Amino acid sequence: MKTKIMLTGNKAAAWGARMAGVEYVPAFPITPQTEIIETLAKWFADGTLQGKFTNMDSEHSMFMAAGSAGATGVRVFTASSSQGILHGMESLYTISGWRTPMVIVNVSRALATPITLEPDHNDVMSTRDCGLIQLHAETCQEVFDFILMGYRIAEDPEVCLPVLVNMDGFYLSFTREPVLIPDEEAVRNFLPLYTVTQPVFQASRPMARASAVFGGATYTSFKLQQELASRSAEKCFNQTAQEFEKYFGRLYEPVEAFHLDDAEYVFVMSNSFATKGKSAVMKLRRQGIKAGLLKLRLFRPFPSEAIASALGGHAKVAVIDQNLAPGMGGITYPEIVTSLYDREDRPEKILSVIGGLGGKDIEDQDFMAIIEHLDKPDMQTPLYLYDEGDASGFSRLQQIAKLKEALS
Amino acid sequence: MWRIRIHGRGGQGIKTASQILGSAGFYSGFQAQDFPLYGAERRGAPVIAFTRVSEDPILERGPISSPDIILIGDETLLNDPQSAPLCGAEPSTVVFVNSAQVPEVLSQKFSVTTTNLTDLCFQYLNHRTVYSSALSAVGARLLGNIELECLLRAVEDELIQQGISSQLLQGNLDLAREIFEMIQPVAVSQREEKGLTAKPLVFPSQLPVVDGAPIILDPGNMALRKTGNWRVERPEIDYEKCNNCLICYARCPDGVIGVAPDGRPEIDYDHCKGCLICALECPGHFIHTVKETGTFP
Numbered sequence: 070m071k072t073k074i075m076l077t078g079n080k081a082a083a084w085g086a087r088m089a090g091v092e093y094v095p096a097f098p099i100t101p102q103t104e105i106i107e108t109l110a111k112w113f114a115d116g117t118l119q120g121k122f123t124n125m126d127s128e129h130s131m132f133m134a135a136g137s138a139g140a141t142g143v144r145v146f147t148a149s150s151s152q153g154i155l156h157g158m159e160s161l162y163t164i165s166g167w168r169t170p171m172v173i174v175n176v177s178r179a180l181a182t183p184i185t186l187e188p189d190h191n192d193v194m195s196t197r198d199c200g201l202i203q204l205h206a207e208t209c210q211e212v213f214d215f216i217l218m219g220y221r222i223a224e225d226p227e228v229c230l231p232v233l234v235n236m237d238g239f240y241l242s243f244t245r246e247p248v249l250i251p252d253e254e255a256v257r258n259f260l261p262l263y264t265v266t267q268p269v270f271q272a273s274r275p276m277a278r279a280s281a282v283f284g285g286a287t288y289t290s291f292k293l294q295q296e297l298a299s300r301s302a303e304k305c306f307n308q309t310a311q312e313f314e315k316y317f318g319r320l321y322e323p324v325e326a327f328h329l330d331d332a333e334y335v336f337v338m339s340n341s342f343a344t345k346g347k348s349a350v351m352k353l354r355r356q357g358i359k360a361g362l363l364k365l366r367l368f369r370p371f372p373s374e375a376i377a378s379a380l381g382g383h384a385k386v387a388v389i390d391q392n393l394a395p396g397m398g399g400i401t402y403p404e405i406v407t408s409l410y411d412r413e414d415r416p417e418k419i420l421s422v423i424g425g426l427g428g429k430d431i432e433d434q435d436f437m438a439i440i441e442h443l444d445k446p447d448m449q450t451p452l453y454l455y456d457e458g459d460a461s462g463f464s465r466l467q468q469i470a471k472l473k474e475a476l477s
Numbered sequence: 478m479w480r481i482r483i484h485g486r487g488g489q490g491i492k493t494a495s496q497i498l499g500s501a502g503f504y505s506g507f508q509a510q511d512f513p514l515y516g517a518e519r520r521g522a523p524v525i526a527f528t529r530v531s532e533d534p535i536l537e538r539g540p541i542s543s544p545d546i547i548l549i550g551d552e553t554l555l556n557d558p559q560s561a562p563l564c565g566a567e568p569s570t571v572v573f574v575n576s577a578q579v580p581e582v583l584s585q586k587f588s589v590t591t592t593n594l595t596d597l598c599f600q601y602l603n604h605r606t607v608y609s610s611a612l613s614a615v616g617a618r619l620l621g622n623i624e625l626e627c628l629l630r631a632v633e634d635e636l637i638q639q640g641i642s643s644q645l646l647q648g649n650l651d652l653a654r655e656i657f658e659m660i661q662p663v664a665v666s667q668r669e670e671k672g673l674t675a676k677p678l679v680f681p682s683q684l685p686v687v688d689g690a691p692i693i694l695d696p697g698n699m700a701l702r703k704t705g706n707w708r709v710e711r712p713e714i715d716y717e718k719c720n721n722c723l724i725c726y727a728r729c730p731d732g733v734i735g736v737a738p739d740g741r742p743e744i745d746y747d748h749c750k751g752c753l754i755c756a757l758e759c760p761g762h763f764i765h766t767v768k769e770t771g772t773f774p
């Protein structure tokens with residue numbers, strides 16, 4: 070029976086894996102993701118889930134185990150975050166090259182140094198080039214829905230790649246909101262139990278999945294195959310989304326347009342802070358400022374066409390990156406700008422904004438500051454969301470770190 | 478939308494209170510959202526949790542800087558700079574304090590309600606001071622739009638998930654009912670939306686590496702962090718009987734028992750977190766425990 074219950078993003082992820090009927094979960098804990106695997110561990114232990122849950126010795130072996138299990142033809146789920154996903158980075162490239170389907174949840178948390186627990190997107194951005202399909206969630210419902218959709222995409226014979234579903238730590242992982250859990254029959258109709266469409270490891274049939282190649286041409290051939298498979302996943306996403314809507318009534322486009330039609334100012338955002346952006350858009354509109362928002366949802370493959378047609382014709386665009394590539398700026402900014410290069414109706418101004426690092430809030434007044442900045446004739450890019458109070462708080466901490474007496 | 482912020486300490490059920498309140502709002506037909514905030518710390522450290530209840534979709538996330546209702550589970554937090562329970566309060570904000578009387582600092586500025594929840598919890602919950610049901614009942618009643626049945630269903634659902642015994646669950650339900658009937662609803666006025674102004678941003682200036690990198694040249698600055706206000710109970714040494722064996726000195730996990738020149742153990746109350754291991758370890762039981770009241774200086 071379908072039910073609507075209050076769930077954290079983490080619990081919604083566990084429910085997604087449960088309803089997908091996952092058969093193997095290799096796990097390693099890390100804040101703020103641990104609640105996902107704790108919940109799944111409990112369900113495997115009490116028989117709610119049939120299959121195998123294994124505690125691994127690191128994320129590196131965890132992703133290798135996930136890939137290997139995927140290569141035997143079972144439905145695999147795993148989750149990580151931050152330093153953990155970085156530790157597993159080598160395995161991520163490896164298993165996407167194996168072309169084994171699975172769903173991975175990443176709970177975004179900023180990277181050391183300095184170390185913190187709170188979110189930004191440098192962790193998920195670092196996996197941008199691994200060959201994973203990426204879906205970024207704004208709400209706990211999206212976390213749940215994207216896991217179901219993720220298996221359809223990952224297991225599609227034309228795709229056969231791991232899908233990563235991303236959510237923000239704290240702002241989603243520990244935030245409870247109502248989530249609709251559909252009944253099992255509807256889920257099975259949308260996502261039948263896994264039937265493999267490629268050769269898998271079997272005791273009676275020796276095979277290899279990871280050959281060494283030299284000379285470049287063979288390597289290139291395989292890599293280009295991966296590229297084509299990833300690009301084909303956009304079509305697959307759209308088909309899956311339509312099927313999903315048929316069963317569950319929610320339609321997910323690769324990007325979400327929020328009050329975009331007549332918008333003169335557009336914020337481009339992703340993940341849970343998009344909610345804050347939407348709220349600011351509503352308030353700005355009540356003040357007579359025509360603002361709108363474009364939310365990135367499918368991040369790999371990058372839906373350049375969808376993004377360009379959504380942003381084309383709007384005067385001023387601010388791409389808000391909650392990540393930082395030191396020496397370059399925001400990571401998604403150049404990708405958005407590139408999408409628009411060929412269009413005659415490209416925006417007059419595209420501003421790069423860096424904010425929300427390490428969980429720093431982005432407030433209504435920040436959005437207003439972005440609007441004012443976009444209106445400056447000599448607008449400089451990037452704009453850092455950093456104010457007087459941040460600077461003075463920082464210098465106070467410096468005093469404590471350098472000399473105790475300075476405080477008294 | 479109604480925004481409720483709850484302050485207390487690790488171990489007092491503050492996060493659960495925000496969840497019971499969220500579920501009670503959800504069961505009453507509202508949109509709801511709840512969210513806890515705690516550092517990488519432990520029992521006794523300040524904890525803040527948030528609940529949003531709304532008729533419309535909730536387009537907010539994270540901490541609530543300007544709440545409609547503030548529930549303070551532990552009055553010793555009133556002037557704690559880290560918890561800052563009154564931060565962002567406006568004259569219209571409804572403040573509840575778990576206390577026998579209205580603390581003087583508050584009465585002129587805000588509309589304040591108090592009840593001694595600690596005594597009620599002692600009575601209903603087997604001498605425990607876990608305020609999850611009590612504070613959520615206060616919040617639900619102050620809001621005035623949450624039905625008692627929805628509150629009780631939320632108490633049951635959340636506490637069963639935590640594996641509570643049936644006897645303690647009954648105590649929690651009785652406690653929630655009693656408080657719900659005791660508290661008077663307050664008209665929480667919907668806030669006028671303020672015009673948006675731009676935050677004055679600054680361009681960071683480049684610093685020498687000694688400041689630009691997280692380098693600490695003056696280690697040992699933890700002393701500046703007065704963790705003494707994490708204490709719920711205070712250990713007091715009975716010097717009449719203490720024989721200076723210094724077992725307490727050796728056992729204190731935080732190293733806050735020093736030795737005076739005359740050989741006596743001395744507790745540094747600025748930093749004693751109140752774990753009470755010393756009281757347990759003293760062979761002659763010469764360390765007594767006293768409940769903390771009032772605010773930490």
Ligand code: SF4
Nearest residue numbers: 729749750752753755
């Ligand atoms: S209660 Fe006793 S053991 Fe615990 S921190 Fe205080 S002095 Fe140390």
Ligand code: SF4
Nearest residue numbers: 719720722723725759
């Ligand atoms: S353990 Fe007891 S007797 Fe020994 S020094 Fe401490 S207070 Fe005194």
